[in-house]
Amino acid sequence: MIRTQKVRLYPNRHMRKVLGRLCDYRRYCWNEGLATWNDMYDLYTIDSSSPHPSTYLVRNELVANKADWQYALSARTLQLAIADLGNAWQNFFDKSQPDWGKPTFKSKRSARQGFKTDRAKIVAGKLRLDKPHGVKNWYDIRISKHVDLSGVLKVVSIYRENGKYWASFPFEVKLDDKPQTGDNSAVDVNVGHLNYTADVINTLPKRLRKLYQRIKFYQKQLAHKRVVNGNNATKSGCYIAMRAKLQRDYRRVANIQHDIMQKFTTQLVNDYDKIVIEDLSVKAMQMSHVASKGLQRSMFGYFRQILSYKCDWYGKELILADHQYPSTQRCSKCGHIKVGDDKITLQGNERHCTKHNEYVCYSCGAVLDRDENAVANLLDLI
Numbered sequence: 001m002i003r004t005q006k007v008r009l010y011p012n013r014h015m016r017k018v019l020g021r022l023c024d025y026r027r028y029c030w031n032e033g034l035a036t037w038n039d040m041y042d043l044y045t046i047d048s049s050s051p052h053p054s055t056y057l058v059r060n061e062l063v064a065n066k067a068d069w070q071y072a073l074s075a076r077t078l079q080l081a082i083a084d085l086g087n088a089w090q091n092f093f094d095k096s097q098p099d100w101g102k103p104t105f106k107s108k109r110s111a112r113q114g115f116k117t118d119r120a121k122i123v124a125g126k127l128r129l130d131k132p133h134g135v136k137n138w139y140d141i142r143i144s145k146h147v148d149l150s151g152v153l154k155v156v157s158i159y160r161e162n163g164k165y166w167a168s169f170p171f172e173v174k175l176d177d178k179p180q181t182g183d184n185s186a187v188d189v190n191v192g193h194l195n196y197t198a199d200v201i202n203t204l205p206k207r208l209r210k211l212y213q214r215i216k217f218y219q220k221q222l223a224h225k226r227v228v229n230g231n232n233a234t235k236s237g238c239y240i241a242m243r244a245k246l247q248r249d250y251r252r253v254a255n256i257q258h259d260i261m262q263k264f265t266t267q268l269v270n271d272y273d274k275i276v277i278e279d280l281s282v283k284a285m286q287m288s289h290v291a292s293k294g295l296q297r298s299m300f301g302y303f304r305q306i307l308s309y310k311c312d313w314y315g316k317e318l319i320l321a322d323h324q325y326p327s328t329q330r331c332s333k334c335g336h337i338k339v340g341d342d343k344i345t346l347q348g349n350e351r352h353c354t355k356h357n358e359y360v361c362y363s364c365g366a367v368l369d370r371d372e373n374a375v376a377n378l379l380d381l382i
Contacts, residue, residue, distance in 0.1 A: 001313060002154065002170050008144040009127065009158070009165040015139050016165075018129075023160055025073045026115035027106045029081040033058050034103055037085065055086030074130055080116040080155065111247065114159025122149050127156075127167065143167070162247040177315030178269060185268060186276040186378035188327065188371050189300050194264065195371040197379070198271075201264050203257070203298050211253050212297075218246040257299055265307045269316050276378040277304060278327060279320040321381055328359075332376035336363035344370065 011019055040053035051057055059082040070078070088103040119130035126140035151171030158167045185197040194201040221242055225233040233239050268275055280300060311318040321327065329338040338344065341351045348356040359368040 001173055001175050003151065003173050003175070003313075005147050005149070005169040005171065007147050007167050007169060009167050010142040010144075011165060012139055014137055015141055019158065019160065019165055022073060022077055022115045022158075023113040024108070025070070026077050026081050027108065027113065029062065029078045030085060031105050032062055033082045033085045034105060036061050037089070055082055058082055058085070072132055072135065074117060074119075074132055076117050076119055076130065077115050080118065084116070112159055112161050114157060116155055116157050118155045120153065120156040122153060122169075125149070162244060162251065175313050180273050181271060183272050184274040184276075184379065184382050185272040186375045186381075187268070188374040188378060189278065189280065189298065189303065190371060191298050193371075194303070195375050196268070197375060200371075201260070203260060205256075205260075208253060208256055208297075211249050211256075215246060215249050215253070218242055218249070222246065257297075257302075261299060261303050261306060265303070265310050268307065269310045269314050272316070274317045274319060274382050275307065275311065276319045276321060276381050277307065278325070278378070279323045319381060321378055325377075325381075327374040327377040328370065330373075330377045331359070331361040331364065331366060332368065332373050332380070333366045334361060334364040336361055338362070 009019075036058050037053045040051065040057065043050045044052050059079060062078060062082065085103060091097045091100065092102055094100070117129060121128045123140060125143070127143055128140045129138075131138045147169075149169070149171070151173035154170040154172060156167055156169060158165065160166075188195040192202065192204045194203060222239065225236070225239050225242075229236070308318055310316075326337050329343055330336070342349065342362060344354070344356065344359065346356055348354050348358075352360065352362075354360050357370050359370045359373045360366075361368070
């Protein structure tokens with residue numbers, strides 16, 4: 001079982017420069033590998049006797065053409081970058097991937113820069129990277145405390161955001177199954193809240209809304225500076241300071257959202273043996289532009305992702321309801337399903353003048369809360 005720990009890194013001045021050079025080197029290797037891959041493929045389409053591009057051939061081509069300055073940096077950075085490039089091309093032929101698309105070149109202006117290494121070690125509670133041959137000054141990197149470092153360390157990902165360095169430590173561990181409780185639950189995801197058998201979880205608390213208001217203000221200010229000053233705007237100190245504030249608030253939003261989802265999913269796997277959720281097509285729902293921003297902020301995809309791996313970890317069963325299952329239109333009392341003009345929409349039902357958050361059954365006359373009715377319908381699938 002692979003369990004990943006995300007930690008904050010506190011490198012000294014020398015190692016900060018080293019990490020910066022490794023981030024740049026990873027981007028350089030990716031771009032050079034992608035350009036080489038494209039050239040090999042173009043040659044293969046013209047002359048079928050030419051070799052088809054592969055991870056092995058591209059890596060050997062870059063290693064054979066190494067410059068002198070590259071030997072002062074970790075060789076594993078190049079090899080892992082090309083391995084990821086090969087995986088990216090394999091995913092390109094599988095449209096079911098979440099972020100499906102053709103591999104693109106990396107920009108040095110991206111807010112997030114990083115690299116990978118499989119030779120890192122944890123020594124005395126600090127991170128020790130592999131030291132290139134001929135380098136004299138090398139130091140261990142202090143990491144944030146209160147982190148479980150037990151297990152076998154795998155490929156470490158290190159990245160930089162807003163001038164701060166972070167690392168993802170994947171540990172191979174053995175986890176015991178959670179005790180069986182005999183209880184089942186269903187979760188109905190909505191914009192701003194998650195309904196389940198016992199309670200309602202608010203995914204957009206007041207502190208998040210304040211942060212979103214600040215983010216909107218900072219984005220307007222930055223856009224105004226770019227319109228007034230053009231390309232010179234990004235070079236000013238005020239622009240850089242405000243952009244740092246914007247990135248800081250985005251980080252705070254992500255921390256709050258992840259904290260809510262992690263705690264809620266842990267509570268679910270602790271209290272229930274079988275959990276039912278809907279298999280929603282989130283991307284298709286976001287294309288409607290009716291509640292696309294709210295859907296993105298509610299993190300439906302992230303909720304399903306972490307709930308899936310936690311159920312696998314602790315021996316709990318996750319049941320996915322088909323996205324065509326009428327959990328909202330079905331009456332949990334008699335089983336009547338609304339069709340046509342009787343359906344409930346985001347605005348309610350204009351024909352019967354009902355609100356969007358209430359369910360009125362036209363067969364048995366039951367009046368139910370829309371979200372509670374959906375949870376009961378999902379429970380019927382167990």
